[in-house]
Amino acid sequence: xxxxxxxxxxxxxxxxxxxxxxxxESTQQPPQNALLPRHVVLPLRQxxxxxxxxxxxxxxxxxxGQVIAQSVGYISSxxxxxxxxxxxxxxxxxxxxxxxxxTRCIVIEADGEDRWADHLPAPLADFTAEDAVTLRDKIRQxxxxxxxxxxxxxxxxxxPQTADQRGIHxxxxxxxxxxxxxxxxxxxxRRHAEEIISGIRIVQHILNPQRTLIGIEDNKPEAxxxxxxxxDKADLQTTQVIVVPTRYPTGGEKQLIKVLTNLEVPSHxxxxxxxxxxxxxxxxxxIHNAIIEGIPLIERLVTVTGDAVxxxxxxxxxxxxxxxxxxxxxxxxxxxxERLLMGGPMMGIAVVSxxxxxxxxxxxxxxATPASIPPPSDPLACIRCGECETVCPAQLLPQMLYWHxxxxxxxxxxxxxxxxxxxxxxxxVVCPSHIPLVHYYRYAKTEIWQQxxxxxxxxxxxRRHEFHLERLERAAREKAQKLAAKKAALxxxxxxxxxxxxxxxxxxxxxxIAAALARANAKKAARAKQPQSSDSQTTPAQEDxxxxxxNDS
Amino acid sequence: MTxxxxxxxxxxxxxxxxxxxxxxxxxxxxxxxxxxxxxxxxPAVFLFAxxxxxxxxxxxxxxxxxxxxxxxxxxxxxxxxxxxLLAMTLPPWAPWWIGVVGALLAIIVAKQVFGGIGQNLFxxxxxxxxxxxxxxPLEMTLFTQPAPLFSNSAPGFLDSLAITFGQSPQVDxxxxxxxxxxxxxxLTQGVSVDAATASSxxxxxxxxxxxxxxxxxxxxxxxxxxxxxxxxKKIITWHIPxxxxxTLAVVAGIFYFVDPSRYLxxxxxxxxxAAILGAFFIATDLVTSPISARGQLVFGAGIGLLVxxxxxxxxxxxxxxxxxxxxxxxxPLIDHYLKPRIYGRDRxxxxxNYADEKESx
Numbered sequence: 001x002x003x004x005x006x007x008x009x010x011x012x013x014x015x016x017x018x019x020x021x022x023x024x025e026s027t028q029q030p031p032q033n034a035l036l037p038r039h040v041v042l043p044l045r046q047x048x049x050x051x052x053x054x055x056x057x058x059x060x061x062x063x064x065g066q067v068i069a070q071s072v073g074y075i076s077s078x079x080x081x082x083x084x085x086x087x088x089x090x091x092x093x094x095x096x097x098x099x100x101x102x103t104r105c106i107v108i109e110a111d112g113e114d115r116w117a118d119h120l121p122a123p124l125a126d127f128t129a130e131d132a133v134t135l136r137d138k139i140r141q142x143x144x145x146x147x148x149x150x151x152x153x154x155x156x157x158x159x160p161q162t163a164d165q166r167g168i169h170x171x172x173x174x175x176x177x178x179x180x181x182x183x184x185x186x187x188x189x190r191r192h193a194e195e196i197i198s199g200i201r202i203v204q205h206i207l208n209p210q211r212t213l214i215g216i217e218d219n220k221p222e223a224x225x226x227x228x229x230x231x232d233k234a235d236l237q238t239t240q241v242i243v244v245p246t247r248y249p250t251g252g253e254k255q256l257i258k259v260l261t262n263l264e265v266p267s268h269x270x271x272x273x274x275x276x277x278x279x280x281x282x283x284x285x286x287i288h289n290a291i292i293e294g295i296p297l298i299e300r301l302v303t304v305t306g307d308a309v310x311x312x313x314x315x316x317x318x319x320x321x322x323x324x325x326x327x328x329x330x331x332x333x334x335x336x337x338e339r340l341l342m343g344g345p346m347m348g349i350a351v352v353s354x355x356x357x358x359x360x361x362x363x364x365x366x367x368a369t370p371a372s373i374p375p376p377s378d379p380l381a382c383i384r385c386g387e388c389e390t391v392c393p394a395q396l397l398p399q400m401l402y403w404h405x406x407x408x409x410x411x412x413x414x415x416x417x418x419x420x421x422x423x424x425x426x427x428x429v430v431c432p433s434h435i436p437l438v439h440y441y442r443y444a445k446t447e448i449w450q451q452x453x454x455x456x457x458x459x460x461x462x463r464r465h466e467f468h469l470e471r472l473e474r475a476a477r478e479k480a481q482k483l484a485a486k487k488a489a490l491x492x493x494x495x496x497x498x499x500x501x502x503x504x505x506x507x508x509x510x511x512x513i514a515a516a517l518a519r520a521n522a523k524k525a526a527r528a529k530q531p532q533s534s535d536s537q538t539t540p541a542q543e544d545x546x547x548x549x550x551n552d553s
Numbered sequence: 554m555t556x557x558x559x560x561x562x563x564x565x566x567x568x569x570x571x572x573x574x575x576x577x578x579x580x581x582x583x584x585x586x587x588x589x590x591x592x593x594x595x596p597a598v599f600l601f602a603x604x605x606x607x608x609x610x611x612x613x614x615x616x617x618x619x620x621x622x623x624x625x626x627x628x629x630x631x632x633x634x635x636x637x638l639l640a641m642t643l644p645p646w647a648p649w650w651i652g653v654v655g656a657l658l659a660i661i662v663a664k665q666v667f668g669g670i671g672q673n674l675f676x677x678x679x680x681x682x683x684x685x686x687x688x689x690p691l692e693m694t695l696f697t698q699p700a701p702l703f704s705n706s707a708p709g710f711l712d713s714l715a716i717t718f719g720q721s722p723q724v725d726x727x728x729x730x731x732x733x734x735x736x737x738x739x740l741t742q743g744v745s746v747d748a749a750t751a752s753s754x755x756x757x758x759x760x761x762x763x764x765x766x767x768x769x770x771x772x773x774x775x776x777x778x779x780x781x782x783x784x785x786k787k788i789i790t791w792h793i794p795x796x797x798x799x800t801l802a803v804v805a806g807i808f809y810f811v812d813p814s815r816y817l818x819x820x821x822x823x824x825x826x827a828a829i830l831g832a833f834f835i836a837t838d839l840v841t842s843p844i845s846a847r848g849q850l851v852f853g854a855g856i857g858l859l860v861x862x863x864x865x866x867x868x869x870x871x872x873x874x875x876x877x878x879x880x881x882x883x884x885p886l887i888d889h890y891l892k893p894r895i896y897g898r899d900r901x902x903x904x905x906n907y908a909d910e911k912e913s914x
Contacts, residue, residue, distance in 0.1 A: 013896070019565070098561070164907075180565070254896060267897040267904035274907055345565040373564050380571055380625060381671040385839040387569070394896045397844060400888075417902070420895050425563030432569040433671075439561040 011262040013255045015391040016247040017426050019346070021219055022181045022372075026305040031187055031314040034299050035329050036114055040082050040320025041357040042068065043095045043105045047145040048152045049075030054106055060087045065296050066117035068106055071140070077153045078143045081117075082298040082318040085110040096323075096342040096356045098349045098442075105357070108320070123294035132158075132206045135291060142290030143297045143360075148174060148185075148251070148280030149343065151361035154287065157277060158206050164275030168207045172260060172271075172278040173200060173214040175223060176244060176251035179344030182364040184301040185281050187314045189216070189223035192285055193230035195292075199284030200239065202291050207277055212239040213260045214281075217246040248346060249424040253278045255393050267420050282363070302358060304330040308337045308367035323354040323365055339373045341366040346425045380433040388427035388437065394420050398427035402437050405444035410451065413444050482526060489522030571670075574839075575630025577788050581779035582637060582834060588775050589768035592699040593645035595713030597768055601640045603717070604652030608636025611657050615665035631670050635659050638678040641769030641830060642874070643685075646697045649717050651689060655681040675881045676841045679874045686874070696731050696766055731766045732825050734870040736817060745814040769830040773823075780833025792849035793842060793856075794832040798823055800857025808865070816865065828860065831873035841881045848884075848891040855880045 045051035052069035062068055062081040069079040088109045092102035121138060124130060140155035160168055173196075177185040189196060200212060214231070216224050228241045244250055244259050254265045256278065263274050271278050282300065289295045298319055305312040310331025317326050323340070327333065341348035343364055388398035397416055404413040421441050428437040496518050500511030590597050612632035616623045639655050663680035667673040686693045700707040708716060769776070783789045805819035822828065827835070836842060836856050843852045856876045863872025894900050 014893075017567075258896070263907070264897045264905055266906065267895070269897070269904060339564055341562075341564060346563045348562055348564065350560075350562075350564065368564075374566075376560060377566075377570075378625065380629065381669060383571055383574070383631075383671045383839050384844070385574065386844050389844055389893070395893045396895055397892065399844070417895055417898070420897060423561075429563050429565060430567050430569060432571045432574050434566065434570065436560050438563065442561050 010242070010244060011259055013250075013258040013393050014395040015393045015426060016249060016255070017391055017429060018246070019180050019248050019429075021246070022305070023183050023186070023219065025312040026181070026183045026303050026314055027186065029313050030191070031301055031316055032329075034316040034318050035321070035325065036083060036110060036112065037318060037321040037325050039085075039088070039107055039109045039322075040318055041093055041095075041105045041107050041322065042079050042082065042320040043093075043103050043357065043359055044069050044079060045103060046079065046151060046319075046359040046361065047077045048150065049073070049077070051104065052076060052079050054090055056087050056090075056106065058087055058090055061085075062087060062108060063115050063117040065120050065298060067141075067143075067296075068108075071153075075153055075156060077145050078141065079106070080143050080296045080298050080319075081108055082320050083108065083110045084113055084115040094353060094356050096349065096351050096359060096362065100352055120294050120296070121290075124291050127202050127291050128205055135202060135206050139287055139290055141296070142286070144283060144286045144290060145297075145360050146280055147282035147286060147300060147360065147363070149347070149361050149363060151359075154279070154283055157272075157279070158203065160207070160270070160272030160277055162272045162275050164273070166210070166275050168272065168277050169210045169275040170261060170277075171200070171203060171207060171209040171212040172256060172276060173212065173281060173284065174251060174253065174256055174278055175214055175216040175220070175227065175281045176256055177220070178217060178246070178248045178251035179346055179348075179364075180248075181305050181366050182303050182344050183305075184303045184314050184363050186220045186223050187303075188285055188301055189220070189281055190226050193223075193226040194233070195288045196227070196281050196284050197230045197234045197236070197239075198292060199286070199288035201234070201236070202287055203277075203279060203284065204239075209277070210238060212236070214239065214241045215244050215250075215256050215260050216241065217250060218243045219246045248426065249393055249422070252393065252422055252424060254422065267417070297360060300358070300360065300362070302326065302362055303364040303366075305364065306341075306367040306369075307372045308333050308335050308369045309365075310334045317358045317362075319360055320357045323351070323356055323358065326358060327354060327365060327367065333367060335369045337367050338370040338375065339366075339368050341368070341373075345373060346429070347423065376436065377434045379435045382431075382433055382435060385432060387430040387432065391426040391430050393424060393426065394422055396421055398437055401444070402435060402440050405440040408447070410444060410448050414448065418444055418448070485522060485526050488525070489518070492518045492522065571629045571631070574788055575634050577786050578634055578783065578834065579630065579637065581782045581786075581788075582641070582776075583779070585769065585772050585775040585779055585830075586637070586641065588772045589641070589645070591702050592771055593697065593768060594700055594702045594707040595710055596708065596716040597645035599713060599717035600643060600645060600647055600649060600652045601637075601768070603649045604640040604643070604656050605633055605636035607653040607656035608632045608639070608660050611660035612665070615661055616669075619665065619669065621669065626670065629670065632660060635664065635677045638769075638834060639681050641834075642678065642682045642767050642827060644693065644696050645768050646716050647692050647695070651685060651692050655685050658684050671840055673840055674884070675878050676835060676838045679835060679877045679881075682874045683878060686869075694734070696734070699771070731770065731870065732821070733864060737864075737870040740815070766825075767827065769834075770825070770827055773825075773829045776829045776833065780829065783833060783837075789833070789837040789839075790846065790849065792846050793837045793853040796850045796853030797832045797836055797857040797860075798828065800854040801828060801861055802857075804858060804861045822861065822864070826864070826871045827873040831856070831860070831877060835873065836877050836880070841877075841884060843884050843887040843891065845888070845891050845893050847893075848887040851887055851891065852880050852884065855883065 044054065050073040053072050054069045056062055056068045063084040064081055066081045067078050068081050071078045085108045087106060089107040093105045094102050095105065121141060127135060136155045136158050139158065144154040145151040146154060162168055175185055175189055204212060214227055216227065224241060224243055231239050231241055242260060249255050250259060253271060257271060257276055258264055265271050266273055286297050299316055300319065301314055302317045303314050304326060309327060313330055315326065315330060340351050340354055342351055342362055343349060344366065348366060382399055382402060384399055392398055400416045401413055401418055404416065418441060423438050423441060425438050431437060493515065496515050590601060609632050613623055613627050616626050636656050639659050640652060643651060659677035659681035663675055663677035664673045780794060784791050801822055802819040805817065805822040808816040809818045836853060843849050859876035859879055860872050863869055863875055897905055899905055
């Protein structure tokens with residue numbers, strides 16, 4: 001080891017599972033280059049946050065790497081054309097999403113030439129000469145989101161607000177890849193260790209952490225060796241490769257932080273709150289590509305595996321490539337396809353059709369026969385055996401969560417801290433009654449969000465209504481006041497005229513001045529009332545939109 | 554691709570199921586049970602069969618009334634296990650209807666009325682045993698000496714039928730108090746523990762099972778083996794048995810140390826009565842015991858203490874059933890107060906705040 005600092009002692013998170021890995025199936029051959037799809041379907045929302053806004057129209061000619069949809073708001077990410085061709089549709093299409101619902105996508109029909117755009121951002125020869133703001137902006141412009149699965153815009157993660165006095169003290173590089181079947185991070189580390197290290201150096205330059213810990217599960221010896229060699233070669237003094245025991249879900253951000261640092265991310269908080277930033281190795285490679293090579297995120301490595309795939313392997317794929325074409329390139333299906341999953345068997349999502357596109361967060365396509373992924377058996381009653389509790393990495397009481405979710409007691413279920421659940425699925429795997437526990441948790445979470453939304457909506461409607469009534473009242477009041485003022489003015493005028501008539505013989509000029517003064521006074525009085533009617537500090541509607549945007553962020 | 558329902562993941566399973574859990578418990582019970590049946594002969598076999606059968610029928614009947622699918626629930630093994638455990642706690646030569654009434658009470662009143670498997674507050678077998686003990690004190694306390702199958706003292710097949718299903722004077726002839734019952738009776742008459750135990754079963758006959766008592770009170774060593782097997786198979790954890798037996802031993806040890814002539818020694822306490830059966834097979838009932846490890850330690854300790862108190866100072870010579878039920882009632886409370894600390898939260902359930910910790914440190 002080149003590092004001077006001591007290897008930290010490893011720690012344990014509660015629970016977890018030793019799962020059959022099924023990793024070797026897809027690591028037998030080196031990853032092949034991306035095939036050129038006939039058309040690509042690029043969803044405008046492939047990340048957490050606001051959907052991107054299209055800046056091309058149907059019929060536009062686009063080139064590879066060109067921005068076709070611009071990010072909207074802070075938490076958002078642009079979308080780039082992943083090949084050259086013509087935009088043939090901007091419409092709702094099915095995307096790999098748990099709901100199976102359609103979302104807005106830009107469809108490009110490839111011209112087969114795959115030409116690069118002319119005005120790509122120039123590669124940076126020396127990123128150390130740039131400041132963090134510039135680098136973050138370049139990462140943002142390259143459309144990079146977390147490639148480990150969560151797809152959170154990376155530039156935001158690299159702009160952390162921390163409560164820790166030391167600032168960001170630790171950068172954690174996540175190469176754990178604990179999900180069974182998935183090997184794309186493993187392959188990236190084996191083959192692109194130096195580029196990943198380059199990505200790490202860029203992030204180190206942005207965050208300036210005191211130490212960097214690269215966590216890799218011990219079932220990836222080649223990746224560990226490659227990364228260690230790359231660290232040695234780059235002579236990074238504060239960066240360490242740390243081999244962690246293979247145990248699902250070590251690759252979960254919170255769990256890896258616990259294993260490597262013995263710190264826990266506070267509930268409802270972010271790693272940055274305790275001075276830690278976590279980045280997936282694939283994301284770091286994408287950062288290298290964006291900064292050093294000037295290539296935006298238009299391609300990623302995907303593990304195509306499962307016993308229903310003829311030739312399981314890792315393969316590069318352009319973002320937007322239909323699942324079907326990628327699987328065809330891997331020898332097609334074999335046997336009876338029971339399930340097609342995006343992601344692994346634990347946290348992946350089932351898709352009902354393979355006519356959905358690879359998106360930025362697609363790390364794995366898993367096609368399985370009933371032999372390896374049997375259809376779910378009928379759930380029985382919970383017998384309170386407590387197995388779920390012993391494996392829960394969040395140390396929740398899954399059976400109580402289930403109990404209250406089942407009873408639709410959404411207050412109780414929050415008392416048992418439903419929202420600390422990371423949906424890793426350990427509980428459901430060991431449940432002897434085969435209860436789809438995670439399904440209940442998602443249901444409860446969705447219901448609670450829904451209720452919260454409804455409540456907010458009702459609040460807003462109530463506030464609007466109250467404001468409306470107030471406005472009516474005010475209008476009536478103002479009208480009355482104006483009338484009164486007018487009347488008073490008229491009265492005065494009359495009096496003045498009467499006086500003027502009396503003293504007309506004395507001084508007509510004086511009378512005229514008096515009348516003018518009276519008019520001016522009346523006007524002033526009327527104007528003094530005016531500001532009240534236009535004192536629109538913020539209407540509730542405006543206030544709402546303000547709070548809404550902060551809530552979304 | 555089949556249009557499988559869009560349930561959330563995970564799409565894999567460890568392969569465990571309820572029947573397997575129940576099956577392993579029965580497997581662990583088997584050596585002790587077979588030995589008990591052998592020791593007490595045909596009447597015990599008949600009573601055992603009647604009890605288990607009645608439990609199964611009661612379960613099927615209740616499921617049908619409740620409109621639940623009969624087959625998956627009936628064969629999950631829980632009803633058989635309940636009947637089995639109940640039979641283990643009955644005097645082996647008790648008449649058939651004791652077993653049947655007990656099974657009906659266990660399944661219908663203690664389990665199905667609460668909503669079936671997983672919903673009952675109290676251990677069904679213990680509810681039935683306590684109800685029987687209070688309702689039929691005579692039948693429930695008439696214990697016999699072991700009379701192993703095919704030995705000279707054993708009743709023949711037909712005689713056995715009469716013992717279980719009819720009237721037989723043989724029961725009275727063979728009757729014999731259990732050690733705990735004997736000691737209790739003698740103590741009330743001013744006889745010291747030493748003198749009382751001298752005329753009753755010794756430690757080793759308790760351990761191996763050559764003593765009078767319920768079927769499940771006999772061979773402590775075989776039941777212990779079964780219990781260790783369950784821990785090895787991870788069906789139960791060590792917390793409840795160890796804390797229950799340790800508490801019982803420690804408390805018994807203290808009193809024995811203070812006055813050996815009035816209090817039984819701890820080893821006898823552990824090996825006699827239903828202590829071992831209760832510790833490994835009854836108190837550990839998944840449904841009615843606390844969830845967390847700390848909760849289970851408290852639960853076990855509570856049972857151990859109550860068992861000792863009932864055995865020593867209360868009216869009954871044995872108190873495992875009462876102790877288990879009393880602690881069953883405390884389980885929701887224990888679960889409420891002894892929750893595990895959640896990742897990212899402190900013991901009180903508040904989100905972690907490292908900054909505060911540093912300030913206070």
